[in-house]
Amino acid sequence: MKYLDEFGDPDLARALFDQIDAVSTRPWAVMEVCGGQTHSIIRNGIDQLLTGKVELIHGPGCPVCVTPLEMIDRALVIAAMPGVIFCSFGDMLRVPGSHGDLFTVRARGGDVRVVYSPLDAVTLAANNPDREVVFFAVGFETTAPANAMAVHMAHRRGLRNFSMLVSHVLVPPAIDAVMSSPNARVHGFLAAGHVCSVMGTAQYRPLAERHHVPIVVTGFEPLDVLDGIRRCVLQLEAGTAEVENAYARAVPEAGNRPAQEMLLEVFELCDRQWRGIGMLPASGLRLTADFADHDAELRFDVGEVRVAEPTRCRAGEVLQGQLTPDACECFGKDCTPRTPMGAPMVSSEGACAAYFQYRRLDPSAVRS
Amino acid sequence: MATVDFGGVTKDVCLEFTPEVGLEDYVIVHAGFAISKVDEAAALESLRLFAAMATFAPGPVGERDEAEG
Numbered sequence: 001m002k003y004l005d006e007f008g009d010p011d012l013a014r015a016l017f018d019q020i021d022a023v024s025t026r027p028w029a030v031m032e033v034c035g036g037q038t039h040s041i042i043r044n045g046i047d048q049l050l051t052g053k054v055e056l057i058h059g060p061g062c063p064v065c066v067t068p069l070e071m072i073d074r075a076l077v078i079a080a081m082p083g084v085i086f087c088s089f090g091d092m093l094r095v096p097g098s099h100g101d102l103f104t105v106r107a108r109g110g111d112v113r114v115v116y117s118p119l120d121a122v123t124l125a126a127n128n129p130d131r132e133v134v135f136f137a138v139g140f141e142t143t144a145p146a147n148a149m150a151v152h153m154a155h156r157r158g159l160r161n162f163s164m165l166v167s168h169v170l171v172p173p174a175i176d177a178v179m180s181s182p183n184a185r186v187h188g189f190l191a192a193g194h195v196c197s198v199m200g201t202a203q204y205r206p207l208a209e210r211h212h213v214p215i216v217v218t219g220f221e222p223l224d225v226l227d228g229i230r231r232c233v234l235q236l237e238a239g240t241a242e243v244e245n246a247y248a249r250a251v252p253e254a255g256n257r258p259a260q261e262m263l264l265e266v267f268e269l270c271d272r273q274w275r276g277i278g279m280l281p282a283s284g285l286r287l288t289a290d291f292a293d294h295d296a297e298l299r300f301d302v303g304e305v306r307v308a309e310p311t312r313c314r315a316g317e318v319l320q321g322q323l324t325p326d327a328c329e330c331f332g333k334d335c336t337p338r339t340p341m342g343a344p345m346v347s348s349e350g351a352c353a354a355y356f357q358y359r360r361l362d363p364s365a366v367r368s
Numbered sequence: 369m370a371t372v373d374f375g376g377v378t379k380d381v382c383l384e385f386t387p388e389v390g391l392e393d394y395v396i397v398h399a400g401f402a403i404s405k406v407d408e409a410a411a412l413e414s415l416r417l418f419a420a421m422a423t424f425a426p427g428p429v430g431e432r433d434e435a436e437g
Contacts, residue, residue: 001375003394003411012415015422089399117400119382139399145385146399197396197404223418249411250396250404259385259403 003249007221008044016226017049020233028236029055029185030229031178031321033171034192035062035349036220042354044222046229054229057185057321060174060277061192063139064091064347065319068273069307071167072097075136077302078165079105079112085128087121088136090114095343098308118150125154125162134296137164142194144168144285145259148266151287151294165296166286169272171195172203173283177274179211183322188232190218190225193247200255204243212241219247266291275343276316315342318351325352332360372397 032038038058041047047056060066076097079086086102093102093114106112111131115121118135125133137147147164154162171192178186191204196217204215214235218228228246235242245251263285272284287295312330317323325331325344335341337353344350372381372395379397383389386402394406 003406003408004375006411006415009418012418012422015418019421116379117382119400142398142403145403146382146401149382149384149401194396194398194403223414227414227418249407249414252404252407256385256403258387259401262385 004221007219007223009223013222013226016223016230020050020053020226020230023237024053024233025237027053027055028187028233029057030188030190030232031057031059031186032190032218032225032228033059033061033175034190034195034220035059035065035347035351035354036194037061037190037192037218037225038351039349039354039357040220040222040225042351042358044225046222046225050229054233056229058318058324058351059178059189059321060274060319061140061171062319062344062347062349062351063143063169064095065315065343065350066169066174066274066276067092067095067138067167067343068275069098069309070273070305071165072101073099073305073307074297074302075165076100076102076105077305078134078296078300080108080110081132081300083130083132085111085113085124085131085133086136087113087115087118087124087133089116089138091347091349092136092138094337094340094346096310096340096346098306118147119153122150122154122157122159122162125159126157129161131161132299133162134300135162135164137166137168140169140171140192140195141199141263142192142197144267145198145256145262148262151266151291152262154294155291160293163294163296163299164287166267167272168267168285169274170283170285171199172207173280174274174277175204175207175215176211177277177280177283178321179207179213181320183320186213186321187236188214189216190228190232191215191243193217193219193224193250196245196247196251196255198256198259200260201243201245201251201253208241208243214241215243217243217245217247217251219250274319276319310341313342315344315352318342318344325355326359328352332356370402372402 267285
């Protein structure tokens with residue numbers, strides 16, 4: 001496809017790699033924030049190509065993975081209620097809660113549906129006026145405008161049977177948390193390209209200054225990722241800490257104004273619990289009071305949710321970049337995409353799933 | 369709403385956030401919404417810069433000439 005295939009050209013990738021190789025005087029640790037980039041890196045072997053030069057640390061940018069267990073348990077209770085049509089993006093269905101997942105709810109007779117867009121859930125609400133349609137709104141700034149628009153439309157159309165279980169999170173507070181951790185060993189960041197398509201690049205400047213780290217807005221194809229790393233390494237070698245845009249074809253500096261306006265109209269900042277990381281102040285979005293009628297948390301009484309974190313799953317360490325998935329003793333044995341113990345093994349943006357899909361047959365990993 | 373061709377698969381996509389998009393444009397789509405119009409000039413500029421690096425950067429002898437040809 002145009003503007004995708006060209007950005008996977010092996011000769012140009014070689015040129016970018018050569019430059020990284022030529023300028024780096026010491027091994028640097030660079031975190032790719034976004035799970036989509038993690039998958040691109042592992043799939044294309046970029047981390048292996050850069051062994052000894054740049055260590056890529058996988059960041060917490062997998063929305064399904066950082067959704068707190070308590071929220072998943074709440075979703076399971078609502079989805080099992082009679083009269084409810086529970087809608088979600090497909091990734092969420094297999095994420096284990098304390099007791100089962102959304103598939104389990106469906107197997108027991110719950111009406112759980114996968115939708116491609118939150119607008120599909122609005123259409124379901126319009127077509128099923130006698131049912132309660134609940135959409136599980138999970139995601140970063142890329143997804144939030146779509147979900148905001150869905151609530152806005154449902155509100156405008158007077159669809160009182162449409163509500164959202166909101167668990168939105170934001171990228172900048174996550175970068176701040178990574179750098180504020182006493183174990184921080186990240187020298188530079190690749191910021192998530194499509195998050196910046198929506199939000200623009202300005203909000204990363206205070207972070208780059210405060211923590212003195214280069215932040216390079218980066219795309220997802222192999223050349224995009226390599227160019228992001230190259231620019232990050234050039235800055236690290238020069239001792240600068242600027243925000244750079246290596247994904248100009250999809251990221252205008254100001255972002256997408258209509259999408260930002262929709263966010264501001266429907267959502268407001270709130271503190272959020274991140275799975276594996278903990279509570280981060282002003283790190284998420286919730287519906288404003290004007291849209292309280294569409295807030296599933298207010299509409300459905302789920303009672304007291306008792307959370308039971310799985311004991312052997314080390315997803316928390318993976319999400320903080322402290323453990324690579326294949327170093328977990330459950331990886332590929334007790335924990336696979338078919339029988340996941342934690343969310344990173346489920347999601348198409350999860351680091352464990354990336355390693356399972358592209359790395360488990362690595363001959364160098366076989367011990368005889 | 370508009371019809372977007374994803375390399376052979378077509379889908380209806382909401383253009384509410386990208387009113388400037390017209391026929392034959394390339395867009396980035398997320399959750400059924402176009403969130404960005406691909407800036408073709410910027411895409412070509414990136415590729416031009418990468419190609420310049422491939423031509424002029426010092427690399428292992430032999431491989432570079434082949435890549436150019």
